[in-house]
Amino acid sequence: MAGGHPRVLLVEDEPAQREVLSYNLEAEGFDVTKAGTGDEALMLVDEDRPDIIVLDWMLPGVSGIEICRQLKSRSETRNIPIIMLSARSEEVDRVRGLETGADDYVVKPYSVVELMARVRTQLRRTRPAAVGQRLEFEDIMLDSETHKVYRREKQLKLGPTEFRLLTTFMEKPGRVWSREQLLDRVWGRDIYVDTRTVDVHIGRLRKALCQHGGEDPVRTVRGAGYALG
Structure with a gap:
């Protein structure tokens, strides 16, 4: 995509879910980079800093929680908004995700329309022009x-x-x-x-x-x- 589009790093190990989310994000005008593992996600963040990260909690190898903790502990990446996706709906899990540094926490199954709205809400803070402000x-x-x-x-x-x-x-x-x-x-x-x-x-x-x-x-x-x- 041309320069100027907000960049989303989508980290999801389930191929079908990854493709559905990628399709919807691109339809919203986002430039999407996809990762299926935590290690791949960390490498991609270093290569090309995204504007926002949509991050699944349960990943093979390095978990989403650990990726979130690492990124939020580094000065060069701590301001990238992270939306955590998780099948864990208990309050204790939601609190743990947010305390690790996630900017938002979305429980599966979720509405794709709602998730897109949450992505735009986070970008409003960091890339306001990208959402029409x-x-x-x-x-x-x-x-x-x-x-x-x-x-x-x-x-x-x-x-x-x-x-x-x-x-x-x-x-x-x-x-x-x-x-x-x-x-x-x-x-x-x-x-x-x-x-x-x-x-x-x-x-x-x-x-x-x-x-x-x-x-x-x-x-x-x-x-x-x-x-x-």
Whole structure:
């Protein structure tokens, strides 16, 4: 899928269930990576950081609870939302799952429609533009549903790549993004683009943001990358 789609890591050892969930997630516009074991899931998280993880409790080898514990104990992965799926409906199990760090706990059998809603709820915290929310930073407003950007209430003309760049920046103002991270998020992991292309599009974004005046809000961090604000 093209860059910009929210990335879901689906960890489920039951093939039929994995395919049903994958189909529904992709129908909702998510970019889905699938894993059938805990070890595979941990490897995939290291290779390509997902935006959210849908994680089955009962897995061969490393359990879902242990994966959740490991990911939530690491600074680089602790902010990834995890939705735990489990056939264990007892309150003590639900509490154990949440105490291990799961952001939500869904008991099997569950409604796929409800699970999709829970995925969107978690993404609303971490990737708000991906679920259609408006983003605001100082005098800039981005409407992800209409694909329009305003600064000082005047509409700006942005190309699609510049729009995705600005969305990435506005979802996490102040965060420094390396060129490689921006390539991955904006262009997508399956497309080869030279890192110098990022600089070109950052230049275009800066020009677009200042087309009606105002200071350039995009900050260059030497040796690290770019940030908004």
